[in-house]
Amino acid sequence: MRLAKQPLSQDPGTPRLARQRANAIKLYQTELTGIHSGRQARRKDRAEILLKHLGLRFGRLSAATQARVQGATAEQLDAWVERVLTARTLAEVFAQ
Numbered sequence: 766m767r768l769a770k771q772p773l774s775q776d777p778g779t780p781r782l783a784r785q786r787a788n789a790i791k792l793y794q795t796e797l798t799g800i801h802s803g804r805q806a807r808r809k810d811r812a813e814i815l816l817k818h819l820g821l822r823f824g825r826l827s828a829a830t831q832a833r834v835q836g837a838t839a840e841q842l843d844a845w846v847e848r849v850l851t852a853r854t855l856a857e858v859f860a861q
Contacts, residue, residue, distance in 0.1 A: 808839045
């Protein structure tokens with residue numbers, strides 16, 4: 766027995782509402798992706814600035830130090846940026 770295709774709803778506006786909702790979801794997902802990308806870019810910028818300040822203050826940085834800064838969270842970077850102003854040694858910048 767063959768079933769005839771029947772619309773899910775008898776209301777003719779339902780497909781339009783479904784399309785609007787699908788478009789709204791796509792827009793929301795796109796905005797979330799943009800926000801995440803922006804945060805990543807700002808974190809990367811902070812890391813570059815911190816590396817520059819560390820280099821100016823303490824001289825040439827090791828590859829390990831550079832990798833540590835580049836892999837840090839935004840919260841860690843914020844703390845280190847503040848400490849670079851008052852720390853007497855590189856170890857003091859990264860101290861817990």
